[in-house]
Structure formats: C-alpha cells, structure tokens
C-alpha cells in the first residue's frame with residue numbers, strides 16, 4: 333500500500349472498524365451486522381480476539397458514545413434504504429461510499445441500481461479487497477469522483493445514471509471533509525439530476541457547536557467535552573483528512589431548500605438512543621451522548 337492510498341482511506345477504515353466491532357456482538361445485542369467490514373480493517377484479527385465488549389469499552393475510554401454514534405448513523409441509513417427499496421426507489425447513489433457494504437449486506441432487490449461514488453484510490457483498494465462471490469455485486473457501478481474538483485453529474489451520467497428513475501442518495505460521514513462550496517455544488521447537481529423524478533437524500537453533518545462550544549454539543553455532563561472534541565478533530569487531521577466544514581441546522585435547511593429539498597427528519601444520537609440501543613439493553617446514559625453529528629433526511 334502506498335502512503336497516499338493509506339492517507340486517503342484512513343477515515344473509511346475508521347468507520348468500517350466500528351462496524352466490525354459492532355458485528356462482533358451477540359446477534360441479539362447488536363444494532364447492525366456488517367460481515368464484510370472485516371476485510372477492510374487493518375488489525376481486524378486482534379479486534380476479533382478482543383471481542384465486542386472490550387473493544388467498545390476501550391473506545392468509550394477515548395470518547396464515550398463515539399462507537400454508538402457511528403453505529404446509530406449506519407442503522408438509521410440501513411432503515412432508510414430498506415424502506416426506499418421497498419417503496420419504488422430504483423437507483424441508490426452512495427456518495428463518499430468508502431468501505432460501505434450496504435449494496436451487499438442488506439438483501440436489496442437486484443433491480444435496485446447502485447452507484448458507489450468515491451475517490452479512485454479508495455475505490456481501487458476497496459475492489460481489490462471485496463470477495464469475488466459477494467452478494468449482489470452485479471448491481472453495483474463504481475464511479476470515481478473527487479467532490480472538490482470534479483462534476484458529479486458528468487461522471488454519474490457517463491456511468492449510466494438514469495434521470496427518470498426515483499433515486500435515493502446518501503452522503504454519510506463525508507460533508508465534514510469537503511469544502512462548503514463543493515457540498516453546495518454537489519447538492520445543486522443532485523437537484524438537477526433528479527428534476528424529472530422523486531429523490532430522497534440522507535446527509536450527515538457535524539454540528540457547528542463541536543467547533544465553537546463542545547459542552548453545548550455533547551450531552552449533559554459529558555466528560556471533558558472540549559478536550560475530546562479537539563482530539564476527535566485532531567485524529568482525522570492526523571490521517572490526512574481534516575474536518576473543515578461544520579453546519580447549523582438552519583444552514584443546512586437553507587442549502588437544501590434552495591435546491592428544492594425539504595427536510596423531513598433531523599436526528600442525533602440522543603434521539604436514536606431509545607430506538608436502537610434500549611431494545612438491545614444498551615441504553616446510553618446522558619454523559620455518553622455525543623451529538624456531534626446530525627442525521628438528516630430530505631425529500632426532493
């Protein structure tokens with residue numbers, strides 16, 4: 333692996349690592365199941381030896397609720413995609429797909445056309461790691477785009493995107509890495525691409541409060557909020573993918589509505605705690621609720 337490839341897939345690996353850890357939980361205790369995450373994570377053998385409990389408790393020492401925040405985000409989108417696929421959506425575009433394996437693990441209908449968009453280097457590594465016999469691989473088209481420098485529509489259209497088909501887009505854990513200008517023009521492109529049909533969009537964004545007032549961003553009594561906010565942002569910077577864009581709910585709503593999307597949902601870990609973690613006996617206490625990201629669904 334070259335140094336530049338390592339730098340580009342550091343955060344994609346980080347998220348896949350949390351999915352691997354969650355998958356190690358007993359089936360009746362886990363919130364998501366990603367049997368493919370294993371193949372993308374360096375040191376996965378050791379994590380498997382350690383098991384779910386130890387991995388989660390180590391992660392909680394570094395940043396309480398960080399694991400659960402990423403897992404809640406994954407599950408929230410899994411539910412959205414299953415729902416869209418069952419209700420007439422014909423195309424799914426995964427923006428900044430990284431090592432997302434939804435195409436292969438959700439039992440989606442083969443008629444759903446899936447476009448995975450990411451930087452070429454990350455896609456090349458992903459494809460080299462995917463097992464040959466992974467389910468549903470014929471439904472996936474890889475489209476390489478750098479949001480900061482390339483037009484998404486041009487690349488998607490060249491890859492066979494059909495502007496007449498109802499489409500869902502997910503932009504999971506990406507907006508913080510991309511300039512606000514590039515995010516705005518990507519959303520503009522999504523609106524233009526789907527002006528003849530219906531569209532749903534999931535987008536996560538990092539709350540501006542993380543940068544300006546971490547105590548207010550995290551749950552009541554969250555320990556050492558400012559230090560942990562600094563550490564989380566610092567870790568991404570150290571793997572060469574700094575967080576550069578933060579939003580308020582109003583910013584995002586304005587940006588989406590300007591492009592014809594209306595927000596139908598905006599959740600944080602605090603909202604999803606009782607929905608996902610309570611049913612499996614893992615309710616988080618208030619001092620573990622890190623509400624650093626918001627999970628937004630909009631319809632166009």
Ligand SMILES: C[S@@+](CC[C@H](N)C(=O)[O-])C[C@H]1O[C@@H](n2cnc3c(N)ncnc32)[C@H](O)[C@@H]1O
Pocket residue numbers: 340341343344347348427428429430431432449450451454477478479480503504505506509510
């Ligand atoms: C934190 S990872 C999230 C990956 C995946 N969505 C997930 O949740 O597992 C961020 C992803 O955004 C991609 N990304 C970051 N900047 C990008 C850019 N300018 N153009 C395209 N993709 C980008 C990275 O390559 C990486 O796969």
